[in-house]
Amino acid sequence: MDSVQALRCKECGKTYPLKKIYMCEKCYAPLEVIYDYESIHLKRSNFRNRPKTMWRYRELLPVSSRSKIVDLHTGYTPxxxxxxxxxxxxxxxxxxxxxxxxxxxSFKDRPVSVAVTKAIEFNAEAIGCASTGNLAASSAAHAAKAGIPCYVFIPNDTEHNKIVQIASYGAKILVVNGTYDEANRLAMQVAEEYNWVFANFNVRPYYVxxxxxxxxxxxxxxxxxxxxxxxxxxxxxxxxxxxxxxxxxxxxxxxxxxxxxxxxxxxxxxxxxxxxxxxxxxxxxxxxxxxxxxxxxxxxxxxxxxxxxxxxxxxxxxxxxxxxxxxxxxxxxxxxxxxxxxxxxxxxxxxxxxxxxxxxxxxxxxxxxxxxxxxxxxxxxxxxxxxLPNPTEIHPNLDSFKTVLNRKEVISW
Ligand SMILES: Cc1ncc(COP(=O)(O)O)c(C=O)c1O
Ligand SMILES: [Zn+2]
The missing domain is CATH 3.40.50.1100 (Rossmann fold)
Incomplete structure (x- = not known):
């Protein structure tokens, strides 16, 4: 969109075009998206009729085309x-x-909706990420919606339900025998070699x-x-x-x-x-x-x-x-x-x-x-x-209910 100007190094201020890059060539510091705020004319009343999702703030999100947005209806949460x-x-x-x-x-749907939209813009062959679990689940779901493969690198102590969730969306799960930081380092090496978009590396400035x-x-x-x-x-x-x-x-x-x-x-x-x-x-x-x-x-x-x-x-x-x-x-x-x-x-x-x-x-x-x-x-x-307290078992009759209701642990609920 017109208001999105460039990427800029957080340390030395060097600017870059809006490409699939995330690190300054000069000082290796991270890049961030900058906007031309003068060109954004938003009033409070503009939001009245907009969709109740995070995309109601589209002028402040770095995507080129509204029609390519990958959105599962994220945001505007209570x-x-x-x-x-x-x-x-x-x-x-x-x-x-x-x-x-x-x-x-989880909140990760917010950054991932932007990252996967950028992946589509950059014609990525696949989505990837290193994750403690939530980012992986969100990347997997958005990749499914976009119809592209997804590879996630997660540490081997990731919670069971998160793994089930990620697998259900059809992502390939690489369980790394190590910590998140080790999974992260490995995924970064993979990102160097393949034409994949890694939500939290090569499109990180957009993702955040x-x-x-x-x-x-x-x-x-x-x-x-x-x-x-x-x-x-x-x-x-x-x-x-x-x-x-x-x-x-x-x-x-x-x-x-x-x-x-x-x-x-x-x-x-x-x-x-x-x-x-x-x-x-x-x-x-x-x-x-x-x-x-x-x-x-x-x-x-x-x-x-x-x-x-x-x-x-x-x-x-x-x-x-x-x-x-x-x-x-x-x-x-x-x-x-x-x-x-x-x-x-x-x-x-x-x-x-x-x-x-x-x-x-x-x-x-x-x-x-x-x-x-x-x-x-x-x-x-x-x-x-x-x-948590164990549930109370009863027989399917009123007497049984009345008996357990008098028990101390049930009364103290
Ligand atoms: C549920 C949840 N909250 C908060 C965070 C913290 O986010 P950040 O890593 O950007 O500090 C994470 C990161 O994975 C998360 O999964
Ligand atoms: Zn720099």
């Missing part, structure tokens, strides 16, 4: 006011951005743009008043940086008055290289070789956008905090029981970190806070199944 959870945590204005209800049940819509939607759903504070579950840091860019773009286009949103980073304790660097006051993330956490979707020891994520958090006056496995499980249960939203551990990390930040006095009662809940609990039932 932003629900979380009064019951807020009351327990001590917040009057807490919101849950429920991205568990996307077509493949899709996640900006998580900021756009929140602004629109809050009647164009951006929240005071957002909590973002973080692995590579790409999602956090995209959310920050999204708020800034809406400010540039005068769709919101200001983009003063505190952005806080939430990681699992067993894989928190960004949090550790932030707490030490460092600007550069030190990679972690062997992550150990139940939040496998966030188990990225060498976060590609980690240094940029630290800067976004600092510049916005946000915080970075981690949560242990026990805290993650408690938070998954708390969110489900108070708000009816069943999240995978990444969502537990977000809620557990929110709780800690409130306890530390970093968030005040009146702040308008949005928690991004980015993946569905049905993908990771093994982490929670044995943490």
């Amino acid at each position: 932003l629900q006011k979380a009064n019951r959870l807020g009351k327990i945590l001590g917040l009057k204005n807490l919101y849950i951005k429920n991205d568990t209800v996307n077509p493949t049940y 743009e899709g996640s900006k819509t998580l900021a756009f939607e929140v602004c629109e759903q809050l009647d164009w008043n951006p929240p005071d504070h957002v909590i973002v579950p973080t692995g590579s840091g790409a999602l956090l940086c995209a959310i920050s860019k999204g708020f800034n773009e809406f400010e540039k286009l005068s769709l919101i008055e200001h983009a003063n949103v505190k952005i806080s980073c939430a990681q699992p304790y067993g894989c928190s290289p960004i949090v550790n660097a932030f707490k030490k006051g460092a600007n550069v993330v030190e990679p972690l070789e062997y992550p150990e956490t139940i939040a496998k979707s966030l188990a990225i020891g060498d976060p590609g956008d980690g240094d940029y994520a630290i800067k976004k958090v600092r510049d916005s006056d946000g915080y970075a905090e981690s949560a242990t496995d026990e805290e993650i499980i408690e938070a998954i249960k708390l969110l489900a029981k108070t708000e009816g939203v069943f999240a995978e551990p990444a969502g537990g990390v977000t809620v557990a970190v929110l709780k800690k930040l409130i306890e530390r006095g970093c968030i005040s009662t009146d702040e308008r806070v949005v928690c991004y809940i980015t993946g569905n609990g049905l993908k990771t039932t093994e982490v929670i199944a044995n943490q």
Whole structure:
């Protein structure tokens, strides 16, 4: 589209045409999409009759032709006011951005819808990705919709239900005996040799743009008043940086008055290289070789956008905090029981970190806070199944029901 200008190096500023490249030839830093904001004339009222998907923000998404968009109806997910959870945590204005209800049940449908659209534009023979599971499921589904093959590289501890989901869409699954970072390195070598589009490498600058819509939607759903504070579950840091860019773009286009949103980073304790660097006051993330956490979707020891994520958090006056496995499980249960939203551990990390930040006095009662809940609990039932009470068996008669109803464990439900 006309508003999409070029790719630009995040470090030296060198610009490149909109091709299948992701790294600066001069300094090897990542590239990002730049827009001609002067040419974008968007008013709030323009959105009234647009589709209720992420593609309602098409001027700010880097695709050339609307007719080629590969979309499974992603986005415009509910932003629900979380009064019951807020009351327990001590917040009057807490919101849950429920991205568990996307077509493949995670936020990854947002970046992948853009990446697979670019793959079609670039005439790719196949789609590929290295993934902790959710990106693979989303890539597989979008490749199926586009009618092209898909190859995913996942670590060997990826959750069972995610593997079943990926296989159902017909993707070829390469289970790498190693960590996500090792799967990632292998997939990068494959990307060098084949004419495939790898969602998170050779079209990465385009791919990350899709996640900006998580900021756009929140602004629109809050009647164009951006929240005071957002909590973002973080692995590579790409999602956090995209959310920050999204708020800034809406400010540039005068769709919101200001983009003063505190952005806080939430990681699992067993894989928190960004949090550790932030707490030490460092600007550069030190990679972690062997992550150990139940939040496998966030188990990225060498976060590609980690240094940029630290800067976004600092510049916005946000915080970075981690949560242990026990805290993650408690938070998954708390969110489900108070708000009816069943999240995978990444969502537990977000809620557990929110709780800690409130306890530390970093968030005040009146702040308008949005928690991004980015993946569905049905993908990771093994982490929670044995943490819940067993169902009660009864005979098919009323007496049997009355007998069990008097039992302590049933009454205490
Ligand atoms: C459910 C979920 N939430 C959050 C993230 C973090 O995204 P990023 O790696 O861009 O920081 C991931 C990454 O895989 C994820 O699967
Ligand atoms: Zn450069």
